[in-house]
Amino acid sequence: MIKEWATVISWHDGLAQVSCDVKASCSSCASRAGCGSRVLNKLGPQTQHTISVPSAQPLVAGQKVELGIGEGSLLTSALLVYMTPLLGLFTVAALFQLCFGSDLAALTGALLGGVGGFLIARGLSPKLAARDALQPTILSVGLPPELLRIDTASSEMGQ
Template sequence: MIKEWATVVAWENGEALLRCDVKASCNSCASRAGCGSRLLNKLGPQNHHILSVASEQPLVAGQKVELGIAEGSLIGSALLVYMSPLVGLFLIAALFQGLFGSDLAAFCGALLGGVGGFLLARGISSKLSRRADWQPVILSVALPPDALRVETIISEDGR
């Protein structure tokens, strides 16, 4: 189970709206000067994700919850998203190269196969996202932000 903490934005009728902050580890890596991932992280302005998760327990805005998702579903979705366009690209490019015998045909086939693989992954992922075992679940709930209060009592003698 892969775990991550999120903050409750709203809760209504058994559905919690959560905000997960994106954590980039680029500031702690020794090779950050020559890393391409650091540049890619700087391109996107998005520093959090909003998602909706079922929760029977009433939650308060600002409350922290621990989310979990099964490793199998995460690996399966990553394989689907990355491998379908790649397999489509190679298969259709090889097919067009064999049928038409030119590099231009192979290029067009690669383009069609990549786009077709992407569209296939998009269609399959929308069906898989409805499965219960592919959904994130709330594992634990922290105290609401107003539940803990610290008071400092100063005695008359100043201690």
Template sequence: MMKEWATVISWQNGEAVVSCDVKSSCSSCASRAGCGSRILNKLGPQTSHSITVPCDHPLVAGQKVELGIAEGSLLGSALVVYMSPLVGLFIVASLFQMLFHTDLAAMAGAILGGVGGFLLAKGLAPALSRRESWQPVILSVGLPPDALRIDTSSSTDNV
């Protein structure tokens, strides 16, 4: 089970809208100057994602919850997203190469197959995301933000 902490934005009718912060691993790496991931992280403006998760007990805005998702669903979705364009690329490129016997045709087939595989993955995504085993669940709930108050003043300060 993959786990991540999220912050509750709102809760209504048994559904919680939670915000998950995007974590970047580029803060402490020694090769920050030449890192491609660091550059790509800077390009994207989105630093948090909001999702809706079913929850029976009431939650308040600002409360932390621990979300979990099964590894199998994560691997399955990655397989669909990455492999369908790759398989489409190779199959259609091979087919065009066999039919037309030119590299230009194979390149055109590779482009068509890659785009077709991407569209196939995009079409399969809504159906696969409705599976209950692929949905995130709330594993644990933190205290509401106003439930715990720590008084830092000591009794010697009042004397």
């Protein structure tokens, strides 16, 4: 089970809108200064993802929830997104190479197969997303924000 904390935006009729922060791929490694992934993450936009998750328990905006999704679900999605265009690319490129016998035909077939595979993955993804087994679930719920209190006076007295 892959777990991630999210913040509740709203809750209505058993459906919670939650926001998950996009995290950089690394932030605590000893080689942060020379890491290419860290540099690339700084270039891209730091966005948030908003998703709907069923919740029978009433939730309050600002409340933290822990979401979980099965590893099998994530692998299925990754296979669909990455392997379908790749399979289309190689298959159609090989067919065009066999039929027309030129590298230009193979290149054209590769482009058509890659785009076709992408379109197939795009068409299949809503059907897969509708399955309950592939949906994230709420594993645990944190306290509402109005119940949390941080007492800074006691920590200042001890110093």
